[in-house]
Amino acid sequence: MNHTSSFWDKFTGQRVSRRRALQMSALAGASAGAIAIVGCGGSSSSNTTPASSGSPAASKTSTGAGSEGTPKPGGTLHGTVSLVLGKDPMKASTFLTHALASFSYSRLLRFKTTIGELGQDDWYTTEMELAASVQNPDPLTYIVTLRDDVKWQNLPPVNGRKLTGDDVVYSYNRYRSISPNKANFDMVDTVTAAGQVVTFKLKEPFGLFKSRLASFQDLWVMPQEFIESSDTASEDRMLGSGPFIFDKFEPTVVMSWKKNPDYFEKDAAGAALPYLDAVNLAIITDQNQVLSQFAAGQLDTISVPPKLIDSVKGQSPNAVIDQAPRNILSMMIFQPESFTGAAKPFADERVRQAFSRAIDRDALLDLVSKEGGEWPNMPINAGFGKSWWLDPKGSSIGSGGDNYKYDVAEAKKLLDAAGVTNLEVPMHFSSTVYSTVVPYYDIVRQALPAMLSDAGIKVKEVPEEYGNYIAQTFAGKFDGFAFSLESVFSDIAAYWTNMFYPRDAGGGRNHSSVSDAELAANIKKMLQAQSVDDLHQQNFDLQKYTSQKMYYVPMVTPVEFAARQPKLKGVLNSTGPTTYGLGTEAQLKNWFTA
C-alpha cells in the first residue's frame, strides 16, 4: 500500500483520445454484462488432472541437495500466514509469533534438519546455531561457547556489533522477567558470561537441557540496545542476528524480510546463506484464497488441510507435496473434579478407558485424511518420531494398547463394571478458531457423539466461542468432558510436565488437574536422566503407564500436507521441528531454479 506510483506521471504525459475513451466505455458496458454470466453460471466440475500422489512415502519430498543441483542465490520466497500476533518472541506464548522469530533472531542451539528427509532418529535432536560448542562437564553445568563471527544485523542501534556472552545473559534475564514460558527454565540456577563463554548452572539435573536451549518458545537472543531503545521497539520491528532483516509489517496485508548480507552461516561449499534475497509472507485468512494464489503461482509454498489436498493436486498438478504428522495433540479432557474430588464418573479409570475404546480412530482418520495418519500416545505425539513416541498399535506398549482398540462391546462392559448406566454427559468444545488452525478439529468433534452413543453414552454438545473456551474449559473450569487441542512444545519434557505436574508446580496445561504423585515423581526422575537411552526408556515406560490410566484420551494425528512449486528447492520435509523454526530451520537453504 505504500507504493510510490508513477501513475500520475504517466497519465499526465499522455492524451486520452476520443476514440480511446469510447473504447473504454464499450469495454465497461461489455463487462457489466459479464456479471450475469458469473452470477447465473451453472456448476461445473473441474477439468484438471489429478496429480499422481502414490503412497504417502512416494509423495514425500526426498530430493537431496545433490540431486537438485547447485543452489542459485536470489529470488523472493512468497509464502503466507493467516495471522500475525506480535513480533517479540519473548513476550508471546503463541506459536504464531515464535514461528516467525527465527527469520530475524537466533538461538544458542536449534533443531537438526536436513534437505529432504530427516531420519526419525534425528527428530528433535539439536545442532549448533549461535553456539560453537556446548560442554556438559557435570549434570549441573552447561558451558556454551559462542561463535566468534556472529554480528547483529547492521542497523541502528546495534550497527553490526559483535554478539557476545553478555547479550545471552541479558536475553536470559529478560526472558525470565517477562516471558509467559519462563517456567521452562526453572531448572536454571545462574547464567554467567565471560567473553564468548556462557555458563548455565542448574539447580537439578535436566537431561533435555540442550533441547530447551533450542526451543522455539524460549531463549531467543535479542540485543539490549534495541530492546531498550523504546517501549515498543520489539513490537514495532525485529532486529537480531538471524538470516533475514525485518522489512515491513502491514496488518492483514504482509510481513516481509530481506536477506541479511552479514549472516554468519555458510553452506558446505562456503557460499553465503541464506540464498534467498527476500521472504514475503502474505497475510491471508481465507483458505480458498490461499489455494487460488498457489494455483496461480503467486505463492511458492502453502500448508494444506488434509481435506483439500486433492483440490491442490487437481489445481496444481505440478506441485510438490510434502507430508508428515504434526505434534498438535487432539484429546478428550475430563472435568478436574474427577481428580481433585474423585467426582463420578470420570474418577473411575474404567470409564475413561471405555471412552477411549468407544473411539474408532481409524474411522476418524479416514474421515479426516485419505492419507491416514497415526494414533497419538499421551502426551507424546507421532510427530516426535519413533525415538520418542510409543506407537499405541505396536507391541511395546503392552496391555495399555488395548485401551486404544476400537471395541464397543468392551467399552460397554467397562461402563457396566464401573456401575455407570445411561450416562448423559456434556461435551465442551471450541466453536471458533480451532477449526481454522487445525482443520480436522471440527470433523472429529462432529463424529464423537455418534461414536460414544454406540457405547451407550449420550453426549450433550456445548459449543463455546474460542475466547470463552480458553478462559473457561481450557483453564479447567468445566463439567463433563471436552474435546480439546494442545499446542506444540519443543521437547517431550514440556509435554510431560505441563500436562501432568500439579498446576502450581509447572503443570500449566494440566487441564483436568490430574493429580498422580507416582507419575509426577517418575516424570521428574526421567527428566534427570543423563543418558539418552535412559531417557528414551523411561519416556516409553511413562507412556505405557498413561495409556493404562487414560487421564486424557488421545484421539488422532492425521497426516498433514504442505505444497510447493517445483522451482522451489532446498526444502526440508515438514516433519518435527521444522514446523516452527521457519527462518533458520526451514527457509535458510531455500533457493529457486528459475
Add this chain to the structure above:
Amino acid sequence: MRPYIIKRLLLSIPTLIGVSLIVFFMVRAIPGDVVQQISGDAPVTPEFRAQVQQDLGLDKPAYEQYVYWLGNSLRLDFGTSLRDRQSITHRLKNTLPVTLEMAILALLVSLIIAIPIGMISAMRQDSVVDYVSRSVAIGFLAVPTFWLGTMIIVYSSVWFTKATPQAQAYQQFWENPYQNLKFLLFPFGYFIPVGPAVILGVSLSGTVMRLMRAQMLEVLRQDYVRTAWAKGLQERRVVVGHALKNALIPVITVIGLQIPIIVGGSVIVESIFNVPGMGQWFFQAIGFRDYTAVQAIALLIAVAVVISNLLVDITYAYLDPRIRYS
C-alpha cells in the same frame, strides 16, 4: 435547512454516546479477556495478568477507562491496539479509506444495475424483459455474497489459473486510480467485473431493483404522468424527467439503510478477497477482544450510519420540493 441539519447533528450526539457505552461495556462483558488472548492457549499467571493489565491500562476502573477513551476519541486519538500495540488512528487511516471506497463503489454498482433494470422492468411490465429482470433480482437476493465470492476465487484458479491480487497489491485511489479500481472492480483485468465491490454491489442490487420497479409502476399510474403522456412528450422525457424523481424517494431511503448492510458485508468480502480494509480488521479485533480497536471501529460505523441517514433526509428535499424542514 441549516437549523434542521444542526438539530439533527445535535440529536445524534446522545445516539453516539449510547452506542459508545453499549460497545464499550458489551465488549468487556464477553467471556474471555484480552490478556488470555495475548497469552494464546498458554496459562495466564496472576503476575502476567497484572503486568499486561497495567501495560494496557486495564487495571483502572471501567468508567475511568471509558471517560479517558471518549475524551481521546473526540480528539481522534483512538489509542493503541491491545493486540499489537499499534496506533488505532494510524491503522484507521490505512483501512478506513479502503472500506469506505469499497462501500461507495458497491453502492454505485448496485445502483447502476438496479435503477435501469428496475425502470425497464416497470416500463415493460409483464414482458419477457420484466420476467427476466425480476428473476435476476430474486437471484441476486438469494445468492449469498460469501458463496458468490468463493466461487469466483475457486473457479478462476481452476479454470484460468488466475488469482485475485494479494492485499499488498492494493494502492490508494490517489496513488494509482487504475490499479485501485482494478483491485476492487476488475481483479483479473480485462475489465471483467467480478471484484469485491462488484460482488457486494450485486448482492445489494436485488432489493433496490425490486423496489425501483414497484415504485416506478406506481408513479407511472399517477395522473400527472398520464398528463405528460397526453401532452405527447417523448417516453424518455416522461420517465426520466417526470416519473424517476418521485419513484426514487423511497429507493433513497432504502439505499441509506443499506449502509450498515454494506459494512457488515464488507467483513466477509474483505476476508474472501483479501482486501486490506476495516471490515477484516473489525472481525479479527472482536475475536481477539481488542477492545480499543472494536470501540473505535464501532463508533466510526455509528457515525457513518448517522451521517448517511442525514444525507438521505437532505436528498429528500432535493428530490421532492414539497418536503421542507424546519
